[in-house]
Amino acid sequence: VNQALEQVIEENAGRLRRIARQYAGENDWQDLLQEICFALWRGLPGFQGRSNLSTWVFRVAVNTALQFVRKRRLPTAPMTREPVGSTDVDDPLGVLEAFLAELDPVNRAVLLLDLERLPREEVADVLGLSAGAVAVRMTRLRHRFNEQHVEED
Amino acid sequence: MEWERMRHEWQSRSAETRETGLALPADAARLWRKIRLRDWMETLVAIPMMLILGIVAWPLWIAGFALSALSAALLAAACLLVALRLRRARRLFPARESDLPLLTFLRRERGALVHQRRMLASVLWWYIGPLLLGAFGLFFGIRGLHWHSLAYLVVVLLVGFGVERLNRFAVRNQIEPAITALDEQIRQLEEDDAD
Numbered sequence: 529v530n531q532a533l534e535q536v537i538e539e540n541a542g543r544l545r546r547i548a549r550q551y552a553g554e555n556d557w558q559d560l561l562q563e564i565c566f567a568l569w570r571g572l573p574g575f576q577g578r579s580n581l582s583t584w585v586f587r588v589a590v591n592t593a594l595q596f597v598r599k600r601r602l603p604t605a606p607m608t609r610e611p612v613g614s615t616d617v618d619d620p621l622g623v624l625e626a627f628l629a630e631l632d633p634v635n636r637a638v639l640l641l642d643l644e645r646l647p648r649e650e651v652a653d654v655l656g657l658s659a660g661a662v663a664v665r666m667t668r669l670r671h672r673f674n675e676q677h678v679e680e681d
Numbered sequence: 682m683e684w685e686r687m688r689h690e691w692q693s694r695s696a697e698t699r700e701t702g703l704a705l706p707a708d709a710a711r712l713w714r715k716i717r718l719r720d721w722m723e724t725l726v727a728i729p730m731m732l733i734l735g736i737v738a739w740p741l742w743i744a745g746f747a748l749s750a751l752s753a754a755l756l757a758a759a760c761l762l763v764a765l766r767l768r769r770a771r772r773l774f775p776a777r778e779s780d781l782p783l784l785t786f787l788r789r790e791r792g793a794l795v796h797q798r799r800m801l802a803s804v805l806w807w808y809i810g811p812l813l814l815g816a817f818g819l820f821f822g823i824r825g826l827h828w829h830s831l832a833y834l835v836v837v838l839l840v841g842f843g844v845e846r847l848n849r850f851a852v853r854n855q856i857e858p859a860i861t862a863l864d865e866q867i868r869q870l871e872e873d874d875a876d
Contacts, residue, residue: 542692566712567779575780584780591786592781594866598790598859621690634866635854637783656782661873670684 533569540585543644547586550628550640551593552600560596567592583650590637590654597633623677631669640664720771724764731760741822752818759811768775768808770796791863798856801848809844813837 537544548561567588575584624643628636634655641651648666652659734757742750773796776788800807817837821830 546691569710570713571780577828587786588779589784590783591781592788594783595779595790598862616795620687624691632866632869634783634869643688645692646686655870657870657873659852661870663691665873 533565533572534633536568536572536581536585537565540582543585544589546641546644547589547593549632550625550636551597557598560593563596564589564592579653580650583646583653586641586644586646586650586668587654590641594633594637624673627673635669638662639669642666692733723767727760727764731757731764735759748824749819751824752815752822755811755818756815759808759815762811763808766800770800784867787863787867787870791860791867794856794860794863798860801852801856804848805841805845807843813841 544561544564548557548564550588551557552560568585571584571588575581579587628639631639638651638655641654646654648659648662651666652662655662734753738750738753738757741753773793778786780787814837817834820833824830824833
């Protein structure tokens with residue numbers, strides 16, 4: 529299990545960090561990252577390969593992140609912190625991070641999974657929804673992002 | 682910036698940072714042992730207490746301290762009840778379920794919180810009440826009607842009242858808001874699925 533976990537963490541380190549940083553503040557995103565890794569360690573022996581390993585990892589990460597937000601009673605929208613890695617509003621990624629921070633935790637998860645290039649069917653699998661429902665939500669979110677930020681440019 | 686490019690930038694920027702901070706399996710195993718020990722601590726205390734009180738009840742009965750003997754038996758039963766209820770709660774909502782689909786996970790979380798709210802709301806009857814009443818009965822049965830007994834009764838009532846108030850506070854300020862937040866998240870996801 530330990531060797532398999534190390535491999536899973538190594539392969540998904542970037543994704544896990546990005547998720548942790550979007551659900552916790554500058555001071556505690558590493559705590560969330562630890563919690564996600566712990567949840568992976570706990571769940572890995574029960575992983576039966578019914579879904580892709582990456583889908584499974586995202587499921588654990590998103591569920592743990594939402595639980596973390598709830599347990600620490602962090603504000604859900606907007607998160608009161610500076611966008612990670614940038615404070616420049618002209619920087620498109622800074623704008624995206626600010627937009628993510630404004631979203632409620634569930635919508636944030638949908639957008640994050642899309643940014644991670646997870647196929648729609650797998651996003652649906654992570655969320656427990658139909659692919660159609662995910663498509664509708666994604667369209668709404670992108671539309672909202674474009675309305676708020678792109679058209680201003 | 683178009684969305685596809687945004688995705689690319691998103692992943693490449695975050696990939697630049699290589700911070701450590703990922704749990705090693707050994708840390709995870711150590712943490713898990715700690716959690717298990719914490720979960721079992723009440724049971725580990727309750728079972729020896731139950732045995733000791735059960736053993737004490739009989740000589741008290743023989744010696745004519747009927748109230749104390751019955752109170753010791755009540756305390757032993759309360760210890761058993763507490764251990765069983767906590768074990769049942771752990772079995773109903775095992776911790777190892779963070780790989781469920783989000784909607785199912787949120788429903789399970791809500792179920793666990795509702796169960797916790799129910800347990801805390803009735804904590805007077807299955808935890809505080811029997812333990813404090815048993816403790817008072819044991820003391821009163823031996824000391825008889827004395828100002829010590831009355832002082833002890835006042836302390837017992839104050840402790841019971843304080844614990845009950847703290848539980849109500851926790852339900853109102855922690856559990857209820859969490860259930861409301863979960864309801865909202867579940868409602869959103871279910872609405873999307875119904876569209």
